Structure formats: structure tokens, C-alpha cells
Amino acid sequence: MTETPELFSASLRVVNVGADLFADALVEQGVAVTRVAWQPAPGDSDMPLSILLGDERVDRANAEAVKRMMAARPRLVDVRPAREAIPGFQQNLLLHAGPPIAWERMSGPLRGAILGALLYERMAANIAEAEKLVLSGEITFAPCHQYNAVGPMAGVVSATMPVQIIEEPVYGHQTFSTLNEGLGKVLRYGANSPDVIAKLRWMEQVLGPALSRAVRAAGGIELVALTAQALQMGDECHNRNKAATALFAREIAPYMVETGNSNEETVSVLRYMQGNDFVYLNLAMAMCKASLLAAHDIAFSSVVTTMARNGTDFGIRVSGLGDRWFVAPAQKIQGLYFSGFSEQDANPDIGDSAITETAGIGGFAMATAPAIAQFIGGTPADAMRYTLEMYAITVAESSNFQLPPLGFRGSPTGIDIRQVVRQNHLPIINTGIAHRLPGIGQVGAGLVRPPMVCFVAAVHELAASISKGF
């Protein structure tokens, strides 16, 4: 007699997709059952999903994308004015957060920041002049991402602003981010009063050069190792950067003193770091951008390499789909408001800072940041759950960033648009809430999820680019 067919000699291990009735009957018979909490994929996506899930080239490309993302070693090497640091920068160019947008559709905080940047650049003497200048069409707007830069909130970068230069030697990219202004009335929330402009000038004249000297004297700062440590000290490096900022200050302080022009200046820079828990956010963002640049432009890959918002629209880009943005209206943020503010005051989601989630930290690493769980309206158990849920839509577990509360499991890394759509399960973003009017600043913090339509459109587009068969 021939051998028993494989199925008949195995013990059944079942995956149940659908009614619990069937799973219950199997459990009653002592069979191991894994249940799928199934939901239909949105946007008539079954056929494109079938194409993408069935093509091994997509899996291979995704494995390569996350490998690169994790192998990248971004380091801070210098701080220079944008016009010197960023290739192709022009005096009349203003970068902003998120996907491309025209002045007419810009939200309050972004407009406020744009006008403030023109005052700061001395291209206009007052707000009215600045508005006129914008309307004249002489100012060019472009997304930060188009220049491999990232900026929190409004994310406005102008020619004179000092930017941090991140070099990534493994794949040979450079990325950039502005210096963090701190909380309160700041340009990134659309404020543009004289004190805001004065602060920017101090950053340009004192902070930028001081950091530049210190960073160069230190021979650069390795950002992956620093971020990894901060994640084990209760930061998720989006909404909490306390530990990372402290670690950065510790690294840089001796060089700051060594290379300082005067005691007074050095103290002012160190006091800035003492008083601003978000110094590291802009570095974390530029680091994430560098990792994701390494993972971008891999043919067939369904890994998300950009998530960004301009206060009006939310946009994503996907590794295998080049520089095309998939855009939909930005969402309201669910969260807690500072006293005196409410949901009516909130601007829709804004900023490039979702680059942190795209790279597997921020909201994706909430499990390691129980200290701020309450701040974004949850408990430490919620924080744990957010991270655990993100493993379901990501390709890998980070070999760089380990999360102690999860038994040092690597953070969920590499968002796969296929699983986002298939499971109808969106990434979670842990973010600040801007006032909808320029100049008021942050009014709260909370959680937001991107619009599903961006992912649906990307799935359809990637499938179409792979196969013309549907």
C-alpha cells in the first residue's frame, strides 16, 4: 500500500476566516484554531490585492526595503544655512511639510509660517507685504520631502534658516531638518510675531553656528545608536524626546564648551537644550528620512516610505511607486486638549513628523513610552496595544530599535500597503495638535490615522503597474 497522503497523517491546524460558528465547532472537537477577525478590504481592492499578494517580487522587494531601512546609519555631520546645505535651494524657495499644495488651499498655521518666513528672510517688511509677495507668484513652494528635508508641523524651511545635515554613508544619502524652536509661539505652529522672528535670528546667528562647531568637533553624531538608547529610556521619539534630547545634550556639551565663542553664548545654547524637550525631534525625523530614502525606489516594493501632512492634505509615497503622492484630506486628531482649547480650535493633521511612524518609531513604538500614554489619551496598556497592532501591517521587526516592555522585541518596521488595505487597518500616528489659526501654537496632542483612500489608491496603482491584467 502506498503512503498515507500528507494531509491524512497530519493533525489538523485550522485558520478560520469568517463565522465563529465553524471555529467553535472545531474547538469543541479539540482542534487548534487561529481565528481571523476578517473585514472586507475597502475600495474594491480584492483583485489588486490578489495580484500584489501573489507576486513574490513584491515580497522580495519589501524584504530588501526593510533591510536597507535597518542597515542605514544616518549621522549628524553639520549645521549650515539651508541655501548652503540643501542642493538646489533658492532664495525665493520655501519648503513646507506634507504633499504639494498651493497657497489658496493652505491652512492657517502653514500660511502663518510662510508669511513669518518671508519676514524673517527680510523679503517683506510686514504681513501685508508678505501676502502680496506670495500672491505675486514670485515665491516657489515645494514639499520638504522633494528636497530630502523634513520639518515638524508647518515645516517651513527658508534659505537662511540653519538646517541639520544628516549623512547616511551606507546608501549615500543626505537629509536635512530645521532646528527645533521649542514650544509655545513658534513659526512651525504658524506664529510670526516679532519675538518669533527674533528667536529664529538667534537660532541662525548663535545656535546654528555653535552646533555646527560642536558637531564637527565631535566628528559627527551617530543617530541610530542614540535613538535606540532613547527608546529604552521611555521616548518614542515623536511626541516624547526627553531622553533623546538629554542624551544628545550630553554628547554635544563638551564640544560645545570646547568650541564656544564665549561663555555667555555657550550657556544660552545649553539653556536652550535644557528648556526644550523637543530638540531631538527634528534629528529623529531627519534620521528616519535617511533610513526611508535608503528604502525608497525599489521596484515592486509596497512599503510606505513617506507619510506627511500639510494641514490640508495627507499624503503617502510608496517605495515601488517613485515620487508619486497619494493624497486625501487630512484628518482631525483624537486627543487631549490643553486647558482653554477644544476640538473647535484644532487644525487638521499637519507636519512631516509622521516620518517617525513610517520608520517604525513614534506611535509604532508607543509600548516603550508609557509615560506619555496619558498625554495622548490612553493608558500604558493602550500604548502596548497600539504597538502590538502595528506588527500586523509591517514587514519586519527592527534590528535597531528594541522595545523593553515587549521583551526587547524590535519595533514594527516597514508599513505594507497591502496589509493596510487587506485588513482595513491603518497605521497609528502619535502627534501634536496645532491651532487652526496662525500663531497660537500647540493646543493638544493625540492620535490620528491616515485616510484609507491614500492606501487604496496606492494598492490599485502598484497592482496596475505590475500587471495590466485587470
Add this chain to the structure above:
Amino acid sequence: MVIQALLKRNTYYDSITLMSVIQFVKEQTEVDDAGAVMATGANLALMEQAELLPIAFLAELEKSPGPEDLLISIRASDEAVAQAALLFAEQKLAAPAKRDVAGSVSTPTARSLEMALRHDASANLAVISVAGEHAWLEAEQALRNGLHVFLFSNNVSIKQERRLKVLAASKGLLLMGPDCGTAIINGVGLGFSNVVPRGSIGIVGASGTGMQQLTCLIAAAGLGISQAIGTGGRDLSEAIDGIMMRAGLALLARDPQTEVIVLVSKLPSKRVAQALLAEAAQCAKPVVAIFLGKAPEEFGTVGGIIKLASTHTGGAELAVSLAGGDHKRVPGNSALLELESRLAEQGASLAPSQRHARALYSGGTLCYEAMLLLSEQVGAVASNIPLHPQWELAPHEMFRGHTALDLGTDEFTRGKPHPMIDPTTRLHYLERAAQDSETAVILLDIVLGFCSHPNPASVYAPVIKRVRNEAQAAGRALPVIVSLCGTEGDPQGLSAQRAALEAAGALVFESNEAAAFAAASLVIDTSDISQAKGGSHD
């Protein structure tokens, strides 16, 4: 004594992880001492104190290590031991951490089949019951991942069905379905299935309740089932070409536990059925083929060890005989003789207006079989699944003459559970049939087993009792015949269900064929049930 070292640049681990890895290395290898640190000045000084500083190794580096670099150093009796320990430490660091999660947060439920496979990589079968228009993708993904599939969902297009079955066959996998109600694999009942002993009879079936009937009849005769593989109702159509029936046949032909094979289907394409029989003739085991309503002669001469039947009961009797059992123990038409006098008595009490049989089925195949048998005896049987187009019920008609309804079809189950689970719809029809003065007999199937209603007799018995009493009060007898499909081992228990139904006045048959004949006997002109022929024995 030698010192060997490894430097990993820009790689951070916390000191506790590093210490635990080093402890492990020291326990598991023959090293003299070991250390792993982030290469800060202070840590290097500690290494030096412990006589672990790899001076020669560090001297050769182009750039001295910094705080962001991981340095592992081993002191051992010889180079080979040291190198092995370094490799060991490196692997240990790269290995995934233990997943012990503090607190009460459990792993979230999987939201896709691919994620479920991350939870259990050794899964080998997917049970799929999601909405039909999405079900194909789930089945396709299961097959792509090497899982056999039990596809309960209906409304999968015939084109998709063919594509999925071709994919399954190319991977040596079973795609049971779509619209597959039952299967028994390795003794485990899938979907709507009954608790039957394992044994030597293997079944491949294109009909759900038909397979339940077969397995129950075989179990009642004291024999068991090796495997019961469902194929979905359209497998023997021209378009599907019997892909899964043939795959199932081949599996059972190879299976040492299976000694007799039963193939069962309704409405086969004659060409496909003939091709299947030709393949079956090549198999070294006896094969019983049940093609409902198809006389064996239609298929011409087939190989010697193939036996043909046209009813489940007939097929069960053949299979039991071939497997060395006693076919008389199959609860077949002999039950008719036992109940002959009670049938005759009830028939005699019918009022002149009571001329029509009313069959209310939950099982589609059982309904189909009953219609075939009824129409042989009484002619036209109106239905929502008519044997002939002209017998189709109009949308407004509940009954027309002899009527058999399959209450499990889409039109009755849209937005509602199947009547095998929820009796509401059928109770409504039962009441209406009982009130209709033309109704001579009500025929019901009650299917026990996994997934069915947990205690159907508790619902039907009181209603049967009441409607019979009401009819009697109106001067009519109202015979109620139940085709009861189940086993003693089923969660509901066969004999308890039978007893409750009989106590309410129902006449209970385990053979659907016998139940249909009993119903027919009450509405044919001559009440001589000896006219009713049995199944297609040879």
C-alpha cells in the same frame, strides 16, 4: 591564552542584554572569560581591568571604537574556542528576544490570513465562510500559502471556482467548495457535520446534506468513515470538470485506511461523470457512485468494481456491504414496513380535500432527493428548486399542489441564518402548510450535528403537536414525517431528538428516501406502499 574580539559599529544594545548574553556564553562554552560592551571609554577601562581588552585587535583598526559601537571580547585557551564563542555571542544577540510581555495585553487577533499564519505557521487548513464576493481571495491566499481549504461561502463565480481548483490541483491541495457544507478530515468534522466513527469508507461528495445523510446511515450500520471530502455542488459540471472529485478520488485511492470509496453528486454532467467513472475504474478499490436521480443505466457499462446508486440510502447499503458490513443495518426502507400500519391509519383519516404533500427542507440535497422520489410517485412537484422549469413556484406562491421547498437557498437566507441553525422561517411555513386544507402530509428534514441548532426537537416538537391537534379539532388528520439525519454521538443526540419528535406525533425516519416514500404513500391514489420501489440496488 588568547584574546579574540568582534566590533560591530553603530549597533546598540543595552547593558542588561549584553550581560545576559555574556553570561550565556560563559555557561555554554569553554571560554576563560568574556565581555560585551558599548565601547565607551569607561567600558574599555573595565575591559582592561578584566584583562579582556583586545589590544592587538584595537591597534589594527583604522578608527578606534566609540560609544555607539559594540565590542565583544573573548579570552580562551585557544583561538578556535574564542572564535566559536564570538560567533555564538553574535548569534545570540541576533536571535529574537523572548516574547514575554509584561502586563495583561495579549497579542491582538489576526486580521488577515497571512497574519494568522504568523501566529501559527504550521496551520494546514483554512475554513472560509466570508461573503462570497470576497471569499475567492481568502481561498486563493490560503492555497498560495500551502493550506487546504474548506470553502463554505457561496456566490463564488464558476470562473473563480475553476481558477481556484486548478491552483489547488497544481499544488496538491484540496479546495473543498465553494458552497461546501460538510467534510470530515482525519475524524474532524468541518462545517455542518455529524459525529461518526472512523472506519474504512471514504467519501468524496458534491452535496452537503447528502454527505451528512451518507455518513449517518453508514454510522448507523456500525461502520465508520475514513475521510469525507466535500467538493462543492458544481464540481461535476462541464465547467469545473470534476477537478476536486478526481483529486479526492486519487487521495482516497492512495489512503491505506480507505477500503471502499463512495462518490456522491447531484446533477452531474454526463460526460464529466463518465470520465470520473473511467478514472474510478482504474482504482484498485471498490467504488460506489451515487448520482442522484440518474439511473445507473444512463452511464452504460462501467468497470466491474464500480457500483452505481441513485439515492443516498441505496449508496450507503452498497458501501456497507462492500466494506464487510450488513446492509440490512442501514436504516433504510425497512422502516416503512415497521410504520406501515400507522401510516395506513393516518392515511385513512385524511379528509377528501387533503391531497397534497408539502415538504419543507433545510438541506438542499435532501430536498432534491425527496423531490425526485416524490415525483416518481405523484408526478409534478412544485418547488423553488424545481426538477422541471414548469414546476417552478411563482414568487407569490407558497404552495402549489405537491410542493417541496428548499428553505436554505439564498432567497430565504438573505440576511438570516440558515434554517439548520434558525428555525424561524420554516416554522412560519409549517404553520401555513398545516392550515392549508389541501395539505395531506408535511415532510421535514431535521439535520443534527456540529453547527446545527443545538436542540431542534425542542423547537419543532411543540409546534408539530399543536398543529396536529388543531387539525384534528378541524376534523382532519395531519401526518408529519421527519427525515432525521444525525447520530447518537452528535451534540444533540439522535435518540433524544427522535423520542421528542415521536412524542409529538411525528413519524421519524433516518433514511431520507424512506421518509419521502412514506410521504408519497399518503398521497398516491392507492395507499399500497409496496408499490414504492426501494433504492437502486443491484
